[in-house]
Amino acid sequence: MGVIGFMNRDKIQGFLNKDKESNAEGLSTAKPQRTNPTNSNNENSIPNPTPQVDPIEEKYPFPDFKPIEDLVGNWKKIPSSAFPRQVTVKVKAKYIFAGGAGSSTIPPGRKTTALSFSGDQLIIAPSTQSKIRGKILIDDTDYKEILGAEYEKYKNRKRKAVMTQRQRARLIAAEEEKNSGPQSIPSQSVTIATASRLPKTRLTEYENQIGKIPKRGNDGRVEIMVSSLMSGEVSEIKVNEISNWGPIRYELVD
Numbered sequence: 292m293g294v295i296g297f298m299n300r301d302k303i304q305g306f307l308n309k310d311k312e313s314n315a316e317g318l319s320t321a322k323p324q325r326t327n328p329t330n331s332n333n334e335n336s337i338p339n340p341t342p343q344v345d346p347i348e349e350k351y352p353f354p355d356f357k358p359i360e361d362l363v364g365n366w367k368k369i370p371s372s373a374f375p376r377q378v379t380v381k382v383k384a385k386y387i388f389a390g391g392a393g394s395s396t397i398p399p400g401r402k403t404t405a406l407s408f409s410g411d412q413l414i415i416a417p418s419t420q421s422k423i424r425g426k427i428l429i430d431d432t433d434y435k436e437i438l439g440a441e442y443e444k445y446k447n448r449k450r451k452a453v454m455t456q457r458q459r460a461r462l463i464a465a466e467e468e469k470n471s472g473p474q475s476i477p478s479q480s481v482t483i484a485t486a487s488r489l490p491k492t493r494l495t496e497y498e499n500q501i502g503k504i505p506k507r508g509n510d511g512r513v514e515i516m517v518s519s520l521m522s523g524e525v526s527e528i529k530v531n532e533i534s535n536w537g538p539i540r541y542e543l544v545d
Contacts, residue, residue: 386425
C-alpha cells in the first residue's frame with residue numbers, strides 16, 4: 292500500500308420592467324387586430340435556472356466573519372485578549388508615577404503600550420513591565436485602527452486556509468477520477484474511488500492481505516501518515532512541506 296504525496300520544497304501556505312401600458316381613447320372604425328395571448332409575457336414563462344453549487348466550496352465554506360464592532364461591543368467591551376497593544380497617541384497624554392509621586396508628559400505622535408480598557412479610556416504605560424500608568428481616550432489613539440488591521444490579517448489567513456483546503460480537495464478528486472477512468476491495460480492498483488465498486492469478496496481479499504485503506508481527514512490529508520510525520524517516524528519530510536495528497540490505493544507487486 293502506498294500513499295502518494297507531492298512535496299513542495301519551498302514550504303508552501305463574505306465582507307436591487309415595469310411594463311408600460313398605453314390606453315387609446317376614442318372610437319375607431321378599424322377592425323381590431325387579433326393578438327396571440329400565448330406570446331405575451333414570454334419572459335415570465337422562462338424559469339430561473341437553479342445556480343450550481345460547487346460541492347467542494349460547500350464542504351469548505353468561508354467563515355462568517357462578524358464586524359469587529361460586534362466583537363468588541365462597539366468599543367465598550369473590549370476583551371482582555373486584545374491587550375497589550377502598542378499604539379500611538381494623537382494628543383498629549385500623561386503618565387502618573389506610583390503613589391502620585393510625580394508625572395511625565397507624552398507628546399502627540401509618541402508610541403505607548405495599551406494595557407487594558409476602562410470606561411472609555413485606555414490604561415497605558417511605557418511598556419508592559421513599567422510600574423507607571425496613564426489614561427487616554429481610545430479615540431485619542433490609533434488603537435481602533437491597529438486592532439482593525441490585525442482583524443483583517445486574521446480574516447485573510449482564515450480565507451487562505453480555506454482556499455488551500457479547496458485546492459487540495461480538487462487535486463485529490465482529479466487524481467482519483469483519472470485513476471478510476473477506463474484503462475486499456477488492466478490496472479494493477481485499486482484506489483479509494485474504485486474500492487467501493489469492487490465485489491465484496493475481492494475487497495475483503497485485499498483487506499485481509501494488506502489491511503483496510505487508511506482514512507482521510509476533513510482536510511484531505513491521510514491521518515495515519517500525518518501522525519507518523521508528527522511523531523518523527525519519518526524524518527525526511529515535514530507535514531508543512533506536503534502541498535498535495537495523491538490517491539490512496541492498493542498496489543499489487545509481483
